[in-house]
Structures are given as C-alpha cells and as structure tokens.
Amino acid sequence: MKKRGMTLLLALLLLSSAMVGAAGLEVSDEEHDYIGVAAWAKKDIEKAMELGLAFSPTQEDVTLPICRKDFANNAAAVVALAYGQDLRTYEHFNQVQSWLGREDRPAWKVMGLLLGRENGHFDELSEITRQEAAVILARAYRLYAAEKKTIPEAALPYTDAANIANWAREDVALLTNLGVMNGVEKGRFDPNGKYTVQQCFVSVVRLYEKTAQGKEPVGTSPIQMTPRQEAISQAWKNWRYVAAAEKKDTIVIVYDFGPTPSGPNRTSVVVVDPDNHCKTYRNIIKRSHNTFWGEDESGQSDAKIDKVWLSEDGLTVYYKSTLNEDVYPYHPDGTYGELLFAKGEYTVALDVATGQQTYTREELPTA
Numbered sequence: 001m002k003k004r005g006m007t008l009l010l011a012l013l014l015l016s017s018a019m020v021g022a023a024g025l026e027v028s029d030e031e032h033d034y035i036g037v038a039a040w041a042k043k044d045i046e047k048a049m050e051l052g053l054a055f056s057p058t059q060e061d062v063t064l065p066i067c068r069k070d071f072a073n074n075a076a077a078v079v080a081l082a083y084g085q086d087l088r089t090y091e092h093f094n095q096v097q098s099w100l101g102r103e104d105r106p107a108w109k110v111m112g113l114l115l116g117r118e119n120g121h122f123d124e125l126s127e128i129t130r131q132e133a134a135v136i137l138a139r140a141y142r143l144y145a146a147e148k149k150t151i152p153e154a155a156l157p158y159t160d161a162a163n164i165a166n167w168a169r170e171d172v173a174l175l176t177n178l179g180v181m182n183g184v185e186k187g188r189f190d191p192n193g194k195y196t197v198q199q200c201f202v203s204v205v206r207l208y209e210k211t212a213q214g215k216e217p218v219g220t221s222p223i224q225m226t227p228r229q230e231a232i233s234q235a236w237k238n239w240r241y242v243a244a245a246e247k248k249d250t251i252v253i254v255y256d257f258g259p260t261p262s263g264p265n266r267t268s269v270v271v272v273d274p275d276n277h278c279k280t281y282r283n284i285i286k287r288s289h290n291t292f293w294g295e296d297e298s299g300q301s302d303a304k305i306d307k308v309w310l311s312e313d314g315l316t317v318y319y320k321s322t323l324n325e326d327v328y329p330y331h332p333d334g335t336y337g338e339l340l341f342a343k344g345e346y347t348v349a350l351d352v353a354t355g356q357q358t359y360t361r362e363e364l365p366t367a
Contacts, residue, residue, distance in 0.1 A: 024063060034197075036063035041198040048201040052086050053077045053208065062198035069124035071133060071195065072108035074204045075140040076223075079111055082144035082212035083221035090223045092236035099244040099253065111222045113139050131168035131191035133200070134181055137207055138171035141178075144217035151177045158189040165191065180206045231276035239268065242305060248314030249274035250352055254305045264293045267302035271317060273352050284357045285321040285346045292332045300329060303346070317350040324364070 024036035029049050037045055045062065048054040055070075055077040073087070080087040090107050098104045108114050113136050114122060128136075142148060151173040156164065164172050172189060175181040180203055184190045225233070232251060239255035246252075251272040258265040267283040283302040293299035303321035310317055323343045328336035341361075348359045 032060060034060055034062050036061045037198060038063075041202050044202040044205040045198060047205050048074075051081060051205070051208065052088065053081065053204045054201050055087060062201070063196055065127040065194040066197045066200045067125045068114055068122070068128045068132065069106075069108070070197075071128045071200050072114040072136055073106070074200055075113050075136050075207075076107040076111055078137075078204050078208050078212065079113075079140050079143050080107065080221065080223060081208060082215075082217045083224075085221055085223065085225075087223075089230065089233045090225060093225065093229050093233035096232050096235050096244070096251070096253065099241060100246050100251065107223050111140070111143060127194050129191065130181070130189065130193045130195055131164055131172060133195045133203065134172045134175045135168050137180060137203060138174050141174070141207060141211055143222060144219075145211055146216060146218045150174070156189075157187070158183050159187040160189055160191070163191055164189060178207070178210055180210060227276055231272050231278050234278035235270045235272050237268070237270065237280075239266075242267075243308045245309050245317075247310035247312065250310055250314035250317075252308055252310060252317045254308050254319065256304065258301075262293075264289065264291070264299060264301035267305050267321075269305070269308070269317065269319060269350065271350070271352060274314070279355060281350060281355060281357065283319070283321060284348060285323070285359065286327050286340055287323060288325055288327045288330075290330055292330055295329075300340075303327075303341075315352050317352060319348050319350070321346045321348070322364070 024038060025042055027034045027037050027042060027045050027049070032049070032054065034045060034054075041062070045054065053074060055073045073091075077087040080090065087107055094105055094107070114124070151170070155173050155177065156169065157176065158164070161169075168191065172181070172191070176183075176189075184193065235251060235253050237253075237255050237257075239257040242254040242256050244251070244253045253270045255268045255270065256265070257268065265287070269281045269283065270278065271281070272278045283305060285303040286300045287303040289301045303323060305319045305321055308317065308319040322345050323341055325343050326339055327341040327343075328339055330336055344361045344363055345365075346359050346361050348357055350357045
C-alpha cells in the first residue's frame, strides 16, 4: 500500500512538471511580465533583461513570433551595449525629437540593420523569418567587431541549406560559426520559419557574450550622443504625452500622469534649458476632486494643460489651463476647504532660469 502511494505521488509530480514545462515559466522585472518562457531560455532571458537587451518586445508572451522592428531594436541594443551605451537613452532622445516634429530615426534605422524587402517597404510589423534574423544580427556584429569573420557558404551544415536565400547564406554561415544561431529539428535551418520573442532574446545574449563582452569595439558608436542629446533624452517620461514646444535652445514637454488609486492627477511640465539642465515642474493650477490624498499640494490634483508655448527668446514657458468650476480642497471628513481657484482661464508663466511660476486669470468666455 505504501509503495503504491509513493508511485502515485511520483506520477503526480511528473505530471505537474510536464504541465509546467508545457505552459512555460514566467520571468518578471519592473517593466515586463514575460510568460511562456521555456526552461532552456530562462537563463538567457533573465540575462537579456539584466543587460538591457530585452528591448521593445512585440508582446509579453515570448512564445509568439517577434516582428521585424522589434527584432532590429534588440540587435541595435547589442551594438549600443558593445560601445557601453544603453539604447533606451537614444530611443528616448529620438522620441522627444519626433514630438518636436523631427524625423523619426530609430536606432535600427540609423545603424542600417533593417532594410526594405523586395517591395521597398520596411514591413516593420511583419513577423521576421529566421534567415532575416541572421542577416540583421550579422549587420549588428559587423558594426562593432574588431575581428570581422567571413565564413564560406560551403560551411553551412544544414540539410536544407539549398533553401537558404543567396542574400542570407553568408550571414547564416557566420551566425552558425559564432554559435549564435543553430538549426532546428532534423538538422534543418528552416530559413523561412518564424522567430519567437524568446529565441530573439537568447540570440542577442549569445551575440553579446560571444562577440562583444569584454572586447574593445572598433570606431565610434553609430548613435554616439552629445551632452545636449543626452539632456534631451532625460525629457522623456513614461507618462501620457500631451504637448511639446521648442524655441531657441529651450524645450518644453507636457505630460499627464494619473490619477492613480494612491494619488491625485499629476500634470508635469518638463523643461530642458540652454545649459542642458532638465527639470520637472508641476502645474500650479489645481482642479477639483472628491478624494482625500493629503492636506498639502501633494494631495491636490493638477489641472489639465490645454496649450503650451515659449517666448521668442525661449526664456519663459507659458501654458494654459481651463477650470470650468471652482476648486476647493477636499478634507477626509467629506467637507471642502476655502476656495483655491475660481473657475476661469489661467495662463501660467514659468521662468526657465529660476523655475518660478506666476499666473493670470481671465473669465470664461460667454456663449
């Protein structure tokens, strides 16, 4: 009886292990909650997250195919890391630039990692094939590697080598020789097969560890940044973008954050001044609410900002908020305090040099 019970317990444990393996593991950090992680990929995915190489995945389920743009972003992250950079710094700078009306120039485009297909389009959101992945990783490798390896196409060890496109054969041979990409079942490379998110993360970690880690890169980074660009990158926030303006050497970006269950709505004004200082200010105009978050300013919701602009010399930021009702502070006993702001149109002037904010008020226009 005891033996049969132990056998049943062992069977249940084996079944449980099989179910976990089929469902996949979970890997999390502050930004992502990856699901479906295979046991063979877990270590490399955790390493990718640690190094900042798990960049812009198409989705949180790592068993799904990754799109061309996201794969190229991850390859670009390897190049940046080879030069001691964090790709996110450049991407944040580029995002601010696009808000200011400039051309969107993601790192993968600057580096020339993702080129158009036969139809001339980038097809950024299309699923990437395995041979396309090899080509992109090879392009990334050649940007920083001091020792450029060229592997004869004859070295392709795959049973379906004849199916690999001519434009990809050299790069597939290179990535195979480097130990970054291997074949699939039955000795095939499966050149037109899809590449999953977790396969991407594993590949970029292998590429970094085998060809960049601890090695001196050649030349300078394709996304080498100036102090000004790094200052501009700090103006990017992971909040809801509202508006932006630029005049002379001053940049201003408005964000809206909240409300959250634990705090009021925050409307932030982020300013990059001519001396490359990036500072964040809250809207001094408040709006009404009936939730108690505290007695001081931190417990009061900020009004929305309707418009933002700069003086001609770039030394004063202006923004406008409209209040359609009077604003009173809300107390924990359910009562309201004295009037904070009467309804009206408020124009705030923010001195870029000192950070001091002052405002004027006008009556709401009549219908």
